[in-house]
Amino acid sequence: xxxxxxxxxxxxxxxxxxxxxxxxxxxxxxxxxxxxxxxxxxxxxxxxxxxxxxxxxxxxxxxxxxxxxxxxxxxxxxxxxxxxxxxxxxxxxxxxxxxxxxxxxxx
Numbered sequence: 001x002x003x004x005x006x007x008x009x010x011x012x013x014x015x016x017x018x019x020x021x022x023x024x025x026x027x028x029x030x031x032x033x034x035x036x037x038x039x040x041x042x043x044x045x046x047x048x049x050x051x052x053x054x055x056x057x058x059x060x061x062x063x064x065x066x067x068x069x070x071x072x073x074x075x076x077x078x079x080x081x082x083x084x085x086x087x088x089x090x091x092x093x094x095x096x097x098x099x100x101x102x103x104x105x106x107x
């Protein structure tokens with residue numbers, strides 16, 4: 001059961017999770033991260049590292065965010081692998097917890 005990055009990561013894009021991933025399954029887009037479900041080994045290390053609480057096991061994705069399961073799979077094939085932590089966007093704290101960010105994902 002792979003882990004999934006959900007809506008709260010949009011425009012927050014903290015990368016603390018990337019640093020602990022033993023298999024480099026994170027991929028970076030302009031304002032969002034995704035997990036490649038084919039690479040994820042379900043190690044659980046990333047979930048507690050996410051300051052935005054945006055990472056969930058596939059079976060526990062919050063109601064109404066199930067589309068992020070397919071979105072992670074799709075975008076992980078398009079975006080480059082990210083293996084090192086980066087600074088979060090300057091306005092990340094302002095976006096943390098705001099609902100309705102799905103439409104803001106930049107491809």
